Amino acid sequence: MIRDPNTIIVGRKPRDDYVLAAIVLLNQGADYAVIRGQGDLIYKAVDVYNLLAERLGSSIELVDVNIGSDKAGSRRISYIEIKVKRTI
Amino acid sequence: MIRDPNTIIVGRKPRDDYVLAAIVLLNQGADYAVIRGQGDLIYKAVDVYNLLAERLGSSIELVDVNIGSDKAGSRRISYIEIKVKRTI
Numbered sequence: 599m600i601r602d603p604n605t606i607i608v609g610r611k612p613r614d615d616y617v618l619a620a621i622v623l624l625n626q627g628a629d630y631a632v633i634r635g636q637g638d639l640i641y642k643a644v645d646v647y648n649l650l651a652e653r654l655g656s657s658i659e660l661v662d663v664n665i666g667s668d669k670a671g672s673r674r675i676s677y678i679e680i681k682v683k684r685t686i
Numbered sequence: 687m688i689r690d691p692n693t694i695i696v697g698r699k700p701r702d703d704y705v706l707a708a709i710v711l712l713n714q715g716a717d718y719a720v721i722r723g724q725g726d727l728i729y730k731a732v733d734v735y736n737l738l739a740e741r742l743g744s745s746i747e748l749v750d751v752n753i754g755s756d757k758a759g760s761r762r763i764s765y766i767e768i769k770v771k772r773t774i
Contacts, residue, residue, distance in 0.1 A: 641728040644764040648755045663751035665768065667736045676732040678766075680753065 604628050605679075608635040608643040616646045617653060624654075624684050630661060636668065636677040647680045658682045692716050693767075696723040696731040704734045705741060712742075712772050718749060724756065724765035735768045746770045 606619050620631045633650075635643025651658065661681040667674040694707050708719045721738075723731025739746065749769040755762040 638726070638729050640732050641726050641764065644728055644753050644766060647753060648762065648764050660753075663753055663766075665732050665735060665748075665751055674736065676729065676736050678732060678751075 602632055604630055605632040605634050606646075608633060608639050608646055610639075613642060613645055613649060616642075617649045620646070620650050620682070621654070624658070628684075630681055630683040633680040633682070634677065637675050640676060640678045643678050643680060647682070650682065657684065657686045659685050690720055692718055693720040693722050694734075696721060696727050696734055698727075701730060701734055701737060704730075705737045708734070708738050708770070709742070712746070716772075718769055718771040721768040721770070722765065725763050728764060728766045731766050731768060735770070738770065745772065745774050747773050 604623060606616055606623065608616050616633065620633060623631045633643050633646050647660075651660070659682065661683050664679040664681070665677070667676045692711060694704055694711065696704050704721065708721065711719045721731050721734050735748075739748070747770065749771050752767040752769070753764065755764045
């Protein structure tokens with residue numbers, strides 16, 4: 599699977615690590631960032647988005663939210679991808 | 687808070703209960719259904735959507751996914767609202 603290089607994959611680190619990663623990415627000139635979480639990390643990905651929105655206010659905008667599932671062997675794992683863009 | 691009557695709030699019951707609730711709602715003539723989960727139930731809400739999409743195939747369509755947070759005392763709780771509509 600080829601993944602967008604602007605994707606931040608939410609894992610087991612503290613939420614703020616991913617918020618900071620998104621801020622750094624956007625400050626380095628990326629027009630957008632995708633926050634991705636799968637399985638029980640979907641909740642955390644939404645938290646990261648909310649913290650980012652709180653932190654950056656109107657300088658970011660939610661572009662869209664993509665949900666679906668990936669095959670993992672015989673099982674399917676749900677995921678979320680939250681795309682935000684810089685407005686300034 | 688006034689909530690859309692077509693909202694299915696995902697709680698601690700088995701996933702299939704909510705999938706079935708959505709199917710019943712849509713079969714009763716509702717044009718759309720909103721699957722809502724908050725906190726650690728966000729993951730489950732996405733699972734419910736994926737199971738529903740698997741079950742109903744092209745007879746439903748994802749309209750949009752809304753994420754945000756609600757105030758709960760001094761804390762904020764993330765939520766997701768997944769809106770699907772009937773296509774037939």
